[in-house]
Amino acid sequence: MDRTAPGQGAGTRSLPELIASMTLEEKVAQLIQLAVPFYEGAAEAGQITGPMESLGISQETVHHSGSVLGMAGAQEVINVQTAHLQANRHGIPLLMMADIVHGFKTIFPVPLAIGCSWDMELAERSAQIAAKEAAVSGVHVTYAPMVDLVRDPRWGRVVESTGEDPYLNALYARAFVRGFQGDDLASDMDRVAACVKHFAAYGAAEAGRDYNTVDLSERQLREFYLPAYKAALDEGCEMVMTAFNTVDGIPATGNVALMRKLLREEWGFDGILISDWGAVKELINHGIAEDESEAALKALKAGVDIEMMTACYVKHLAELVERGEVEEELIDEAVLRILTLKQKLGLFENPFRAADPIKEQEVVFCEEHRAASRELAMRSCVLLKNEGILPLPRESKTALIGPFAQSGDVLGPWSWTGSRDDAVTLAEGMQRLAGDPALLLVAEGCGIESGTAEQLQAAYEAAQAADVIVLALGEHSDMNGEAASRADIRLPQVQLELVRKLKELNKPIVAVLFNGRPLDLHGLFDEADAILEAWYPGSEAGHAVASLLYGEANPSGRLTMSFPYHVGQVPVYYNAFNTGRPQGAPDAQVRYVSQYLDIPNEPLLPFGYGLSYTTFAYGEPVLSAEVLTVEKPILLKVAITNSGAYAGEETVQLYVRDHAGEVVRPVKELKDFRKVWLAPGESAELEFTISEEQLRYYHSDLSYSSDAGAFTVFVGCNSRDHAALSFRLVK
Template sequence: MRDNDLKKLLEKMTLKEKISQLIQLTPHFFKGSGKITGPLASLNIDEGVVSNSGSVLGASGASEIVNIQKKFLEENRLGIPLLFMADIIHGYKTIFPVPLAIGCSWDLKLAEKSAEIAAKEASAAGIHVTFSPMVDLVRDPRWGRVMESTGEDPYLNSEFAKAFTRGYQGSDLSEDVSRLAACVKHFAGYGAVEGGRDYNTVDMSELQLREYYLPSYKAAIDEGAEMVMTSFNTVAGVPSTGNEWLMKDVLRDEWGFEGVVISDWGAVKELIPHGVAKDEKEAAYKAILVGVDIEMMTSTYVQHLEELVKENKIKESIINDAVLRILRLKNKLGLFERPYRGANEVLEKQVLLCQQHRNEARNLATKSTVLLKNTGVLPLKITQKVALIGPFAENRDILGPWSWLGSKDDVVTLGEGLKTKAHDSFLFIAKGCDIEDSTEEEWIQAKQAIKQADVIVLALGENSDMSGEAGSRGNIKLPDAQLQLIKKVKQYKKPIVVILFNGRPLDLHGVIENADAILEAWFPGTEGGNALADLLYGDENPSGKLTMSFPYSAGQIPVYYNCFNTGRPKDVQDAQERYVSQYLDIPNEPLFPFGYGLSYTTFQYTDAKLSKVNFTTNETLAVSVRVTNTGAMSGEEIVQLYIRDIIGDVARPLKELKGFKKVFLNPGESKIVTFEITEKHLKYHHQNLNFKSDSGDFIAFIGPNSKDLIALPFRFEK
């Protein structure tokens, strides 16, 4: 349908029909059976609103969606089809590792592939839009939703934002019905909620917002993301859903975004408890004025927009613009010609959880796992007798809190994975304790397994409800029952391997000092057990590296690698100095820094050099290093490039990630890894918020993580 045809269709719509396009409802209102999350309020809407509404949240399955769409079109006067949207965060039926884990793979191609597979499965089930990627920058692991992000770095988050968007949308949504429209969220700054408490206040300078938090949203939009979701939080004292500067000045005018903006669940009505709207009418007024096109699961628009137009408080043209953006998205998806776009029960049965998709999930789970510690106990030998102990030994709750339609019945547990490697007579499994409590009987069974074993694998972590939305925690240690289990097991003086299943970086006190090896598995998804078995027995070599720092303790939070220096920095050469920026009882540094991750082999960095020590605008500076596999096993290393701007118009971070490359090396093999630095890598936001570079001195750092780096000074002249 041509754009002029859409405008003619808009002219045929009554004001009530237009306003109804702006509400999103769950399948409940269409007599569907979709799963509903969040506080379902009484919407006080009639059948006329339902029969003219614009979109559906949370319907699933080709049969259900076709039935809803068919019945809807029979009743809709102008034959305008529904949009079906859902939270496809890290897989539809085949569940991949949580996004924070995917970030730790540092593998953009695999991330894109995971989104492509999620789109293929979800589109066959009839879904058109996914509320993903979530690109919020995160620095506080108390916040449960860090598991939805790819970490604490704006550059890396931006690269993943683009990769996920490409994977979901492909190159042509109108022609490729196996793709989904992507909705980037949560705009903006949601990852900086105070105290790590969900739905809480965000307050920061515009400079910090632009320098660290906005880049990943813009990256997704520049990659073509069709939708943007508002965040629950305030920005500069104004909730995003009613924030004119954020939604109009930045998103629409500065960035040129012409797509659809949707509120998060109930966020329009929440302008009232935020204290910026006295009632639903004012909430509707403020949200529509700033360009929120779709109101999710509250009804302030359908209750009050018509009245506001009649009172000349808002122009009908504002509503027309919002409706036209929605119609254009429906047209881009081809819904006017194919209202049942993609929905195919036969294809659905073929692609959902097919072996190819499982294989990809297994591969990504392998690449996402981070080896945090290893004193030589890993990899396990097939001749070793293994006691698999812990609440996650045979636990199917390893999909994560945002797996939606993922089924625990489809999960490969850790125990099932190990059984494919170890002979029955060499593997002894016992629970030992539950996630948050224990019984004497559980410990008795664990003791019997331990006594027969050469090595103990402890499967520990959080259940899925302990992270995700509304999953904030003040104490981010493992539950006491599990810490007590470690102490009991330690008494047997046998090697201990800990595998962690969790949605956030943890305070690992009680674990780090007692374990001989630690594998951070996160929530690894459907094929988690197989992937971990591959790693434990050395069929695969760990290559994941952290994209979010692990704190030494919660008292450091937020702790992140790209921090500023201070006027009184702590000098490790003068440890007795009191009047410096430090804690008296804990170190300043995290337990494990950004970019950190071990391998079963070792890598040596030598011959680091610059192509020149001075360069200017329009020139390129090459940074190279020789990386050698000095161990006995083939492995993949993630080589990282950081830059420090020594003197800036504003304080500059101690280092910033500017590039990374993955290199696979056989034992004894060396490769030269080269990066190119140009002026764009040196630009930043100044006091006046201009984004530009300065002449001056810099340091390029190259190495395996944000701490262990080789420094190479250079100078840039404009």
């Protein structure tokens, strides 16, 4: 790697020479990340909870700090960078980092919704657009993608993941990294560096409670939770963020086995490792450090290069070096990794990189980007139920009722640069497509969590005058995301009461859901005639959802996270292990099997599920052979026909089950899928290749290989509804 650093303040010195010229205190300062208000030139300089003095950080430390959290806006970035370079004696520029998760100003659907598109090209395009808007606004690094595998919808951060399947999550991880970083980060000014998070297994927090304990076997960790992180790094992701949780009894931020041995030594990652907000100091709360000094020691030894928003490093690393408890070489390594990314981004030559206030006005939230958001939103919505009600005739008199009828709260969490005022509401979208805007009657009905008798009465009167009722229901965006765990994942009671009241009219009811997690749909699923899961669709929400409701587009989304029948089932997921007494076992008494006494074992809606306005007929699948070998894969062919009246897209899914492994294997695992667009009456033959490599897994000794024996392959429209064929692997 070329480590020369010509340009601003660095002269022609190599990076090691630059580091050698720095004092120990200046090097340590490179390892701290502070929020925007700490910096001169920022519009909100000095306005932060917990002022600089409370962290014990001097102005001199700020002048030599390495990176900024939450910086965006071309002119402000230029102002801050200019002031910083004037104060930094080495002329080392700042890295500007921010949470650009599912869009910058143009907000795309939340990641869980993007996952339901099963469309890697559109996912990559969304990240590319987010990067372009962020880059011109001065951002260098985004804290994305979040690739934590999720199985518990009580956890608020499922909204940031693409779902419960390791194979699919890994595909999305690669797509997002490609979109953010492109092929040539050094010269492509429209890209930003990506930071995969949260390493590792944050999505397995006990009871779905944020920041809670994670306790997994290493085999389970490697089998399910690590593949997506590894995929992001294989795609070239520049940074990794530590998780808040424990892994094998040790918090990730101080976990040498996880960070030094697995991430750096086994996987060969030599990029920047950054803590999450305050996670270094939280080692004290976890109980593996007595004080800030020990927290700093353990985090650095684990390989954490940047401490975010606490001051353990700044306060204690220098004295730890002086006492001989920390080798200065560890600090030098961390500084080198930080400076190397700055060099790769070209910041020594151009510390402002792509920040351009004039171009910013042209690029950010432009019509081209909004059109891409609209397309992805349409493909992310999932039709959960339809008893012949949808699509709506444009001539129908429709009552649009509910707290999301005219709400701009359709962006979802981590859309801090987006604007609810700029978001297209459902009412606006439906008025555009209705045959006559006067045919659309709009009433709120209730708020998200409370309501009044007057609101309910107005909604009832509107519904009485209409032919069909569209209910826009869901969760406030603050009910999702970080620190938003919910034990009760039903719709709020006031919304269920609205459903019950309007059901008395015996008119067709279409429910549109705006939410960030799978819900317990009791009180809605049986009452509504149709349900469209819209998630948080982003800036173009109203246009996208209205296009689906009126049939201008055909729903094609498929769930990537199971919807529970009841919260008591969770975690409930499709790729579970069987038991010695599975439900329905023929040799067991009815009571003495693994089942609930009061609810089904199966989710209400399974992984991969989603309806369309048309229907698809599957032919009998055929295998090219019944024996698979290492050298010779087998082929599966299946014909599919659009047997309905609308053109539509089907997502044909392939699952495999290993019947007798060295350790227990899931009842099925997604191995491949194909998306096919068919006109009414049109047919296509799809072909899948099944190889020995796809049948490998982690054994009890953590070796990764396949076992000879019997397998079943399933092909169909979701993880529940499919045809099955048998084959054997011979080795």
